Every structure is written in structure tokens, then in C-alpha cells.
Amino acid sequence: MKYLILLVILFQSCRPPAQIIITQFSTLNKVIDTSVSLGKERIYYNKFFLVSNYANSKKVEKEIDSFVVVFTSGNNYHANTAEIRLYFYKETSKTNLAVIKQNPRDIDRYSNEHDLIYYYAVKLDGTFEREKYKQGEIIENTAEQLPKPKFRIEPR
Amino acid sequence: MISKLRNREGGTYSNPSLSQQVFDSYQFQEFIIKFGVRLNIALSNANWNIDNVAEIKMPLSQRPKFNNLFNKFTGLQILINDTEETIIELTGFSINPTTKKWIASLNIIIKDHFGLDKGDALKYQNNHVGFAAWWLLQHCRGYKPFETQVKFKMNMVSN
Numbered sequence: 113m114k115y116l117i118l119l120v121i122l123f124q125s126c127r128p129p130a131q132i133i134i135t136q137f138s139t140l141n142k143v144i145d146t147s148v149s150l151g152k153e154r155i156y157y158n159k160f161f162l163v164s165n166y167a168n169s170k171k172v173e174k175e176i177d178s179f180v181v182v183f184t185s186g187n188n189y190h191a192n193t194a195e196i197r198l199y200f201y202k203e204t205s206k207t208n209l210a211v212i213k214q215n216p217r218d219i220d221r222y223s224n225e226h227d228l229i230y231y232y233a234v235k236l237d238g239t240f241e242r243e244k245y246k247q248g249e250i251i252e253n254t255a256e257q258l259p260k261p262k263f264r265i266e267p268r
Numbered sequence: 269m270i271s272k273l274r275n276r277e278g279g280t281y282s283n284p285s286l287s288q289q290v291f292d293s294y295q296f297q298e299f300i301i302k303f304g305v306r307l308n309i310a311l312s313n314a315n316w317n318i319d320n321v322a323e324i325k326m327p328l329s330q331r332p333k334f335n336n337l338f339n340k341f342t343g344l345q346i347l348i349n350d351t352e353e354t355i356i357e358l359t360g361f362s363i364n365p366t367t368k369k370w371i372a373s374l375n376i377i378i379k380d381h382f383g384l385d386k387g388d389a390l391k392y393q394n395n396h397v398g399f400a401a402w403w404l405l406q407h408c409r410g411y412k413p414f415e416t417q418v419k420f421k422m423n424m425v426s427n
Contacts, residue, residue, distance in 0.1 A: 149323035224329045231327055261426040263304045268421040
């Protein structure tokens with residue numbers, strides 16, 4: 113019996129993880145945001161996605177990278193686009209399409225702090241910055257690795 | 269704030285004590301430091317010339333929110349909770365060209381609407397009877413929601 117359990121565990125651990133499924137959804141947040149800066153109109157697109165079968169692995173990260181490249185590669189964006197911003201949330205019992213439909217604000221009130229996994233800021237030239245999140249905090253990012261300054265802030 | 273609600277006048281609400289508490293909060297300090305990191309990267313990309321730095325838009329997920337356990341018992345959650353817009357206005361800037369250390373003078377305005385919509389009432393009415401009462405006051409008895417504006421001026425110094 114002991115060996116049978118061991119075999120079952122081995123079999124389970126050898127099973128390939130399920131393929132991720134990425135589904136776009138909408139929230140109450142602005143889909144398109146604009147501003148004028150340095151004399152030029154700048155457009156920011158906000159896109160939101162749910163990732164089913166998410167696993168914390170480099171393979172999944174590469175799959176999401178590939179999805180981002182394909183998703184943003186069309187000519188569907190205005191020439192003045194500053195950034196296409198994509199937010200990816202892992203599907204959980206509290207972050208899923210049914211909950212989002214019923215309580216769209218839960219994305220801001222719950223999911224951002226618990227189930228946000230990646231944020232991408234994509235430029236029209238295809239370059240992108242990726243931030244990986246855990247419990248609402250950035251744990252990795254691809255932004256230029258300058259020496260991180262420290263700040264002193266004071267009321268004026 | 270209670271008077272503002274009682275007077276049923278809508279409009280905007282500001283209070284120096286509230287602004288000071290927001291400035292002192294961990295959530296705001298964390299937010300403004302993330303902004304500082306982004307400003308520093310933007311400056312680096314602009315050859316450290318502030319005149320070539322375009323508007324910096326922070327990701328929605330990084331906005332200041334006052335909804336943790338500490339805020340629940342110290343007032344900021346019921347007074348603000350989540351926020352709808354934060355405007356950071358640069359009013360002064362100087363940089364040491366050698367060390368790239370800089371000082372920015374900033375005007376901060378954080379906006380939030382003090383009101384309950386139908387979704388809020390349905391979701392939270394079982395948490396506390398006050399939420400249902402709040403919704404009734406606002407939607408049936410003319411107690412207008414208003415916009416809370418947290419305003420202060422600050423300096424940010426990179427070290």
C-alpha cells in the first residue's frame with residue numbers, strides 16, 4: 113500500500129501542469145486614458161485579463177509574455193499611444209468572471225492585493241516593462257536597473 | 269465630514285487633519301516612493317533633463333488605498349478607503365548634475381467620493397447596519413455624496 117501511495121504521488125508530480133487560459137474582462141476602470149504632456153497627446157490603454165490554471169513558473173511567464181506580444185502587435189492603437197497597460201490576475205475563488213461581473217469593484221478592493229500576478233506596460237515599438245506581483249507588492253521587474261535611490265519626504 | 273453630510277450640500281470636502289493623517293500614512297509614503305522611483309527612471313531616460321520628462325502615469329494597482337486592518341481602527345478606511353484619482357503636480361525641481369541627486373517640490377491632491385452605490389450597499393449591508401442606513405440617507409433622503417479632497421504640499425529629496 114505504501115508503494116502504491118508513493119507511485120500515485122510520483123505519477124501526480126509527473127503530470128504536466130494544465131495549459132493556462134487567458135480571458136480578457138472589463139472592470140469599472142477606464143479602458144482608455146488620455147493626457148497632454150510636453151505638447152503632445154498621450155494615450156494609455158488599460159486591459160485586464162484572467163489567467164486560469166496559473167502556476168508560478170518561468171514557463172507560464174514566457175507564455176504570458178508571448179500572449180502580450182501577440183495581443184499588442186496589431187495596428188489597433190492610436191499613433192499617440194504612450195503605453196498599453198495589461199493587468200493579469202490569477203483565477204481564484206474570489207477573482208473569477210462570475211465575481212467580477214457581480215462585483216466589478218472587487219478587482220480594486222480585493223484582487224489587486226491578492227491575485228494580481230503581472231503588469232505589463234507595452235510601447236508601440238514592442239518594448240515592454242513587466243512587473244511581477246505577489247500580495248500586491250512588486251517582487252520582480254524588468255525596468256532599467258538603476259541604483260535604487262532612497263528618498264526623504266517632508267511636508268512643505 | 270459629518271457636518272458636510274448633514275448639510276446635504278454635496279461638493280468637495282477637505283480637512284487639514286485628514287490630509288496630515290494621509291501624508292503620515294504608510295500607504296501614501298509607499299505610493300510616493302514608487303512614484304519617485306518612476307520619476308528617477310524617467311529622468312535617466314531623459315538625460316536627467318526634467319524639461320524632457322513627460323507626464324508620469326502610475327499603474328492603477330499602485331494607487332494609495334487605506335483598507336488594511338490598521339486603517340480600519342484608525343479612521344482612514346471609513347473616511348476614504350479606496351481612492352479615485354491622485355494628482356501629483358511638480359512645482360519646483362533642482363538637480364545636482366554630477367551626483368544626479370534631485371529635489372522635487374510637489375503639490376498632492378488625492379480624490380475620493382464619499383458615497384455608496386447600489387453595489388456597495390448590497391455587498392456591505394450585512395457587515396454593519398450602518399451601510400444600509402448610509403445608502404438610505406444618500407439615495408432616499410437627499411444626503412448628497414461629496415468628493416473628499418486630500419491636499420498637501422511636500423518636498424521629495426533623492427539621496
